[in-house]
Amino acid sequence: MTAFPFDIVGFDLDGTLLDSxxxxxxxxxxxxxxxxxxxxxxxxxxxxxxxxxxxxxxxxxxxxxxxxxxxxxxxxxxxxxxxxxxNIAVETQLFPGGEEMLDGLAERGVKLAVVTNKLERFAEKIFAELGLTDRFFTIIGGDTLGPGRAKPRPDLLHLMLERSGGGTAAYVGDTTYDTGAAAAAGLPCVAVSFGFNDKAPADLGAASVIDHFDELIPALQRLG
Structure with a gap:
């Protein structure tokens, strides 16, 4: 298998990984x-x-x-x-293709992270209830670093990189909070068009836009 260009891929939660x-x-x-x-x-x-x-x-x-x-x-x-x-995970689930996409990244040796503006305890609970916690090396919430440190500031993404131990990284999100944080942290960002976009997907400022999770790995390979 050809070497994958990113060691770490971080994901937003609401509207990116999960339809909540x-x-x-x-x-x-x-x-x-x-x-x-x-x-x-x-x-x-x-x-x-x-x-x-x-x-x-x-x-x-x-x-x-x-x-x-x-x-x-x-x-x-x-x-x-x-x-x-x-009532945190009554209807919430991965977007279509999400499980296969996570499997594909794991098979390539990629470390997976969640970086969300949701409160950390809520993010941890939702992944625990969905049986997804073990897929991620870290789950970082909007309050993990205290007030005023959430996206679109880069602080949470910097923490992701610190906890990863280093390597090349990319981020996946669905709003300008995500693309703004990635840009401020110097990371390429892929936007999902099926999320809770606060602008037209093409106007979010992402390096790439995907319409389904089966497009993510090829998009990251092109970015790398």
Whole structure:
């Protein structure tokens, strides 16, 4: 087998590796119901995801009647998180081709990482419930390094590289948070068009865009 050009491949979670919009929709609608707001269809919640739960909730409140006072927002945010933690992997699953893609990278000796803006404990729980934890050498969350260090800052990707012990790396994501972090960290980024894109896939600033996970390994080979 021809040598693979990357020793490490990092993945975003929501909208990249995992289609989590159903469970996130239930959580955000739980918070909206507490505030007496109408539910948002799960398909529309896809457009609100990216940047963490606070940003998702803020967008949902704007759509359903406007912002609330900070203290109330904090209460609703905590309710959302509690509901989500208790129902984190009811509908969530790998995107099509994800398992085969992960197998293919592992067969090539690639170290796999998760770097997400989701809280670390949530990311760890979701992969544990899906039986995927052992596939990754590290799972890094938006709070792993403390406040203000999440994507699009490069800090979490720098931590991935530090924990990997070195080597060539690439990152895979679905939003400008991901492409921005990769660019700031000096890593090539592949964007998935099937995720929760906050811009048209071609406008995300990625080095390559794929429409299915069976395209990822060839795309990384071309980038290398």
């Amino acid at each position: 919009h159903g469970d996130l929709a239930h959580a955000v609608n739980h918070a909206l119901a507490i505030e007496g707001r109408p539910a948002i269809p799960a398909g529309d919640v896809r457009d609100l995801i990216g940047g963490g739960a606070k940003k998702m909730l803020a967008k949902a409140l704007e759509l359903t009647g406007g912002a609330v006072p900070d203290a109330r927002f904090d209460e609703l945010h905590q309710s959302l998180l509690t509901f989500y933690e208790n």
